Amino acid sequence: MPWILKLILRLFRPAGILLCLVLTACAESGEDHLTWLSGATMGTGYSVKIVDLPARIDPEVLDRDIARLLEEINGLMSTYQADSELSRFNRNKRTDWVSVSTEIVKVLEEAQSISRLSKGAFDVTVGPLVNLWGFGPGSYTNEIPSRREMEAEKERVGFKQLQVRHSPPAVRKKRGDIYVDLSAIAKGYGVDRIAELLEAQGIYHYLVDIGGEERIQGHGPEGAPWRIAIERPVAGERRVQRILELDSGAVATSGNYRNYFEQDGKRYSHTLDPRTGWPITHKLASVTVVDATAMRADALATALFVLGPEEGLQLAEQEQIPALFIIKMSGRFRERATRSFTKIRSWDLREKESF
Structure with a gap:
């Protein structure tokens, strides 16, 4: 199949509808040896394309492994799941060190690094303002907040009010009502984790996509x-x-x-x-x-x-x-x-x- 047609199929599918709802997994042609896996995650969709999948790897098993990995990440970092590790941390009003997973620490360390680099233009504590404007979980107001509401929520925002410890892994709030939202970095983390899973199994020619964030390795179909x-x-x-x-x-x-x-x-x-x-x-x-x-x-x-x-x-x-x-x-x-x-x-x- 010509590459431009594959591009059209990937980019112009209807929003929220995946081309392969389950594992249709499948070599698109005998020449390309392209395996295509996809599903839903993080409020969007994921797609994994693999060229020359090793014969020893069962694509159905790999598909389940990817889905399980993404479920685990959602269980750690989703603000839409009330029982996720991040949601529990956000509800915790303590200002001492709170033990968290190494995965949460890894993402927060990168987030804090980008916050320092951008002087606060990137900030995972912006969640209260996102929610106030109606763009957060379960809040669709389509209304402009009042200045008083804005000033009150801004008190809860600021990456410097969050401390991250690598060992043992823990996070500390300077205010008990700090709210962390990883939506601007978690999809990328999920893409990287899938890439790591693929390479651990000896897969080195792939394209991984979650909601438009992509990671590429090796060559695509037809060696291009x-x-x-x-x-x-x-x-x-x-x-x-x-x-x-x-x-x-x-x-x-x-x-x-x-x-x-x-x-x-x-x-x-x-x-x-x-x-x-x-x-x-x-x-x-x-x-x-x-x-x-x-x-x-x-x-x-x-x-x-x-x-x-x-x-x-x-x-x-x-x-x-x-x-x-x-x-x-x-x-x-x-x-x-x-x-x-x-x-x-x-x-x-x-x-x-x-x-």
């Missing part, structure tokens, strides 16, 4: 590099802006063109600036980051998106982060890329017809 689509950030449409060609690494995109509400003709994005408590208002439509791990790419994409087209690009250049910024200006999209991003082979499809 994997080709990753960057979506054009247009609400209500599914178009490709650019295609990347990679043989390793991870890709994550953050944008404001899917989850938002409008009031009095103004759009309010689900992406909040933790430093102000307000949805971002700049003209940046999306940021795509390429990194070694999906967890870091996931968090960096959010941080750079919050920072905006000027400050975000400056930080990305300073840190040599491969990043593509898509900015909406006068009804058109303008690309700005870091020098390290321009070294990645890619194709610009902006002038092409939509599929």
